[in-house]
Amino acid sequence: MLLIENLDDVPAGFGPSAVTVGKFDGVHLGHRGVLAQLTSLAADRGLQPVVVTFDRHPFALLRPDECPESLVSNDQRAALLAETDVSATLMLEFTREVSDLEPVEFSERILHDALDTRLVLLGADFRFGHRGAGRIDSMREHGKLYGFEVVLLEDVLVGGDRVSSTKIREHLAAGEVREAAALLGRYPRVRSTVVHGDAIGREIGFPTANLDPAMEGFLPGDGVYAAWAWVDGARYGAAVSIGNNPTFDSIPARRTEAHLIDTSVDAYGKSIELDFVEYIRPMVKFDGVPTLVAALTADVERIRALLADEASLAVENPG
Structure with a gap:
């Protein structure tokens, strides 16, 4: 897997790609289900499957008192993502400049210009851009501008419940490592x-x-x-x-x-x-x-x- 930490380091001519965007903290079973959907659709369409993520939770910059503790370090997260069939991970530094990007700028600079994105997979609660102003409908409009399709991801359930990093943190804080492992898949x-x-x-x-x-x-x-x-x-x-x-x-x-x-x-x-x-x-x-x-x-x-x-x-x- 190619790990890219700066937009300027994206290889010339990279893509075309299928992209999903998220924190991927823990790379748990829910995330792995998302990545399985990503790589399957990418293979069907001849695209490179790519993860776009950030080096920290946005709250670390915007609301540090409310920022949850990470389940894994960036190095651990990159190693876990490398175990999947993803071709590349773009792990950008979450700076004030990035947080101030308007939704359409995010789509243009990162998805269109850098990654030549043709397909974007997103969860129903996905938000992006300055103050989280962008939604699924926003991304679909951007897709019409920049030539990519938006696909809504299916939830990954374990025991009938949606897997979340928050739930895993709760289990670990309570010493429930078996229960956490069941959601992490490791x-x-x-x-x-x-x-x-x-x-x-x-x-x-x-x-x-x-x-x-x-x-x-x-x-x-x-x-x-x-x-x-x-x-x-x-x-x-x-x-x-x-x-x-x-x-x-x-x-x-x-x-x-x-x-x-x-x-x-x-x-x-x-x-x-x-x-x-x-x-x-x-x-x-x-x-x-x-x-x-x-x-x-x-x-x-x-x-x-x-x-x-x-x-x-x-x-x-x-x-």
Whole structure:
């Protein structure tokens, strides 16, 4: 997939194209359904399927206090889009200049001039241009001017409900990683770097990889989770805790720690990715180290068994 981050970088003679426009935060099953419709129609008409999106939610610029936290970083989003059959993604910086484009300017400069668009796929609630003034009917009028057809997208439903990034955020904030995965079509994932911690885990027999708080992806709510950890391309089972570790009053800050099960790999300084599989329990203040160790031992035994079943299911159901 070709990733384009500036209109000036669109290759000369690019297109003709079929385009869909949206945030695509999370590239969830709803988005994948949209992309399947896009690529199918593009193939039928001999067009290049293209996603047009932006590097941030418009609220990040226009209403920052109301801006939702992103499910994925731009790099993660580009990688997920690259897993589809889309030919190119135009990920523009959302600047004040872009936000001030009138709807017809958006259609002319981006769809017609840059991408030689012949087909546009849009959801019923799509808005574009300055103050969201453009609607489906506006785009259809622009299509008459610039030679493209507008097709209304069908909603993608999971369990009878429309999939949304908002619903996925709600599930993750509540620790409901299974429910979030069902809407994402994959495990919820965060990516960070392993940094030095206070070594308490190592001292009590459960060494942990401490994640830099500046991570990519939406971190689930506080608790203990079963997860897969990826380090240097290898996958390890992991017991992950998110929270302030209430047993130790000296650790007031929220942190993310991953105990890699049945391995002694040194991950310090390396990139680590965590795929959250199952919520295990809430964070608890134990009455001492022996009680904590007993709980951690039980957690690891449960997670080891759970991930063994998960791995066998993954073999049986590779999709």
